[in-house]
Amino acid sequence: MWTDNQWAEPGAERPGGARRRATIHDVARLAGVSRQTVSRAVNDKGEIDPATKERVLEAARLLDYRPSRFARGLVQKGAVTAGLVIPDLRNPFFPEVAAGVLEAAEQRGWQVVVWDSRIDEARERQALDVLSHQADAVVGYFKDPDDVLARHLGGVPLVLLERGPQQTGFAAVGIDAATGVEQGMDHLFRAGHRRIGMLDGVHGPGPRRLAFLEQVRRLGLPVDEDWVVVCPEHSVAGGEAGMERLLAARPEITAVFGFNDLIAVGAMRTARRQGRSVPDDLAVLGFDGLSLGELVEPALTTLHIDKRQLGRLAVEQVARLRAGEEPLRGADAWVVPELVVRSSA
Amino acid sequence: MWTDNQWAEPGAERPGGARRRATIHDVARLAGVSRQTVSRAVNDKGEIDPATKERVLEAARLLDYRPSRFARGLVQKGAVTAGLVIPDLRNPFFPEVAAGVLEAAEQRGWQVVVWDSRIDEARERQALDVLSHQADAVVGYFKDPDDVLARHLGGVPLVLLERGPQQTGFAAVGIDAATGVEQGMDHLFRAGHRRIGMLDGVHGPGPRRLAFLEQVRRLGLPVDEDWVVVCPEHSVAGGEAGMERLLAARPEITAVFGFNDLIAVGAMRTARRQGRSVPDDLAVLGFDGLSLGELVEPALTTLHIDKRQLGRLAVEQVARLRAGEEPLRGADAWVVPELVVRSSA
DNA sequence: AACGCTCACGTGAACGTTCACGAGCCCACA
């Protein structure tokens, strides 16, 4: 026997003005049936007379009844919620990755809680704190080292985006920067470029910078610290600023390799503003393959990444983790960039 | 007394290979304490001896214990999850709106489950079906009429994005298209344009088209059916295709108003491909204010919308609905576009 | 020695739903 409603009438005003959420009991009582019958009506199951069903639904409507997703989830397992942590939704790269994650999740019947950490490590941790309580797994971009992540994770499976296996013990999916950069540098080299600069992203020397330096060495190009400039942010404005510094330090360069397409576009703008024509005076090579690269002038030559695939792979990793299988390691968890030659290089 | 574990050892392999998720009971037993003590250890509460806490945590680690978010949510209310349904994450407009939603939700301590309906009404309904079971409120873009939505909603509060009050009885936030289009058309008119075409979006005559026709009438411009062309999709490619048809039908136009920035950019590309220079032979006006408009050549003149604000407003509407207050109606729920004059018009 | 206080921990209940089972009813059929 359920305890009697402490309010005079079902759905009556509380003293504070707020209502106590109606439960299945309240509906059952108002409709004069049992909980189970209410459940049947609400969930559209069989074994119920159409007339009673209508009566129950009317009662539910009257009380503004909505089933508790918690009570439901407690008894019928299977609902999976993944967390997705993205550094910056305004960078067109990440919505594409997110689209891949959402697509793959939808196919599996999972839901995805999305967090935009806005390039703030504290917010990354905060996201982890919340998601570790509310999600069954987390995938995302994180800058913290493994031990910090583990502390905020409380045992929830994690899949890291764009972290090499040597950088983390967690499951990860990433980009084969080395192969991509090699293609790009070969292209520049074959076009006759020998003095090539790089506009790097903000976090310390990552795979792209290392691959760049590796290629510079392989091709026997001049190499010095100030051929690589770190841009203040991963945006067009960041690329413009970085390019100004790079051209000031190394005016003799004939080509520049951008950390991503936004930075590369910024580089082109600065170059042209300073009177250098692209690609004749200066070739610009991007990395990402954003669709915006087709729209700028000249169209951006870039290393195209299948960003949706990256997202889908991440979900596959989550699935493996959940199944207790070994996550994909190495090449299977990498997306290989593809050189797309347009006009800028 | 809790029922005894049916498996030989806690955390032992199941016949099928899957493990039964360890519960707080299992941990309690292994650590030789009560549930409550486990709860205290796991949740970092006081009233526990550091030594026992460590022992409990070790047991939890051993069993790979993670608290059930359902059981937790059932007993401690307060966790709010909102659903966000977006038509197309690849259109840069929507990630911006989403960013606003996420930001506002984060401030309130809510989580957001995101769905990409990929411009498919069936998927919209599917999203509603799921979210009505799993979310406390839904905000998003939906094409279905009120009654269809209500059927898939099961009483969950809904906030519609970009639907005028005359189009729906649900709470909504939108864009003041009329004011925006008026600004834009005034700008074109003052620049001397008298033959102005429009590239509309795919769904039937919406506020933007109606406002365009209204302005055409107000300014006494020639008006005919084929001055408005419907683009096959809301993308650059869609704009290119639409512009081809528009120029074929009405080669005499001197300006074109695009449904959004992507379509406007497509229009520019087709115009230039056909030998018309922008803005001299043909002025192009966009709508949205995507940052990509600054990057194309010539830079796009557009009606800029504060997309984040749109998202924030939507969350505010949800909050009102949940509090039982009246949602914002009229001007307070509208975002007013602002004319940003660049080079294309 | 009696009292009170703090600390560390345990116990029953409650949260709101679904599941497995069972009961009653009505009708058809032998």
Add this chain to the structure above:
DNA sequence: TGTGGGCTCGTGAACGTTCACGTGAGCGTT
């Protein structure tokens, strides 16, 4: 007239946690 079977509906239990208490040990104070 009994029997079987489909409908329709109800009952106890279970899901895994936290909350509000309760308890007992240890210790200091009067």
